[in-house]
Amino acid sequence: MLKSITIGQYIPGESIIHRLDPRTKILGTLGYVVILFVLRGPAGYAVMAGITAAVALLGRIPVRMLLRGLRPVLIIILFTIVLNMVMTPGETVYQLGPLDVTDEGIVQAATMSIRVILLIMTTSMLTLTTAPIDLTDGIEYLLGPFRRLGVPAHELAMMMTIALRFIPTLVDELERIMKAQMARGADFDTGSFLDRAKSMIPLLVPLFISAFRRADDLALAMEARCYRGGEGRTRYKVLKVSTPDFWAGAFLVCTFGAALWV
Numbered sequence: 001m002l003k004s005i006t007i008g009q010y011i012p013g014e015s016i017i018h019r020l021d022p023r024t025k026i027l028g029t030l031g032y033v034v035i036l037f038v039l040r041g042p043a044g045y046a047v048m049a050g051i052t053a054a055v056a057l058l059g060r061i062p063v064r065m066l067l068r069g070l071r072p073v074l075i076i077i078l079f080t081i082v083l084n085m086v087m088t089p090g091e092t093v094y095q096l097g098p099l100d101v102t103d104e105g106i107v108q109a110a111t112m113s114i115r116v117i118l119l120i121m122t123t124s125m126l127t128l129t130t131a132p133i134d135l136t137d138g139i140e141y142l143l144g145p146f147r148r149l150g151v152p153a154h155e156l157a158m159m160m161t162i163a164l165r166f167i168p169t170l171v172d173e174l175e176r177i178m179k180a181q182m183a184r185g186a187d188f189d190t191g192s193f194l195d196r197a198k199s200m201i202p203l204l205v206p207l208f209i210s211a212f213r214r215a216d217d218l219a220l221a222m223e224a225r226c227y228r229g230g231e232g233r234t235r236y237k238v239l240k241v242s243t244p245d246f247w248a249g250a251f252l253v254c255t256f257g258a259a260l261w262v
């Protein structure tokens with residue numbers, strides 16, 4: 001399951017989606033998330049699912065990888081489905097002990113699960129098709145207008161990108177720690193769900209120590225290269241909006257409008 005986390009990973013490629021400006025992909029993802037939580041009908045969700053499939057196809061992202069990225073949140077999705085079915089008031093269609101499963105609850109559970117699945121797939125595709133340095137430049141550029149309000153755009157963009165990039169690194173580190181403790185007799189696979197959750201607690205201390213060590217090494221490496229923040233810094237690669245970005249923006253605007261209309 002640890003290997004199933006796809007958010008923060010990057011797959012190098014030369015697809016149309018890879019070559020798009022990172023600002024286009026970031027704004028498209030934000031618009032997708034907003035529209036996704038505004039929709040109310042199944043036809044709109046079908047359009048959004050079609051957008052996700054089209055982007056995955058154009059970005060040459062394996063469908064198996066996107067589906068694998070859902071495994072770590074499968075429990076959350078199931079919990080959301082059950083909670084919505086029994087907590088949403090409406091006409092009772094099935095009685096589960098003292099709890100009533102309502103017709104409205106089933107619809108709400110399906111809606112929320114579809115939202116979570118599409119949300120995870122879309123955010124995963126953003127990091128899978130965008131290099132960390134390009135993601136940093138795109139976020140910094142979009143936060144640029146807020147500098148007049150005293151917002152440190154470069155520092156915020158760098159921290160957000162480093163946090164995303166460190167997700168797969170920390171997952172690999174956690175897996176190494178688990179294998180080391182399993183070699184010493186630790187058991188993480190047997191027992192009830194609560195017992196297995198308790199057995200994960202001893203992993204937190206070495207994981208946090210490793211994370212702080214990596215953060216300290218990264219800070220030393222940046223200081224050794226005379227890093228002093230974003231003020232007055234130039235870029236080796238300057239972001240430029242090209243014709244494919246305008247076509248991609250027009251496509252997203254049209255499909256988002258179609259999703260809202262249907």
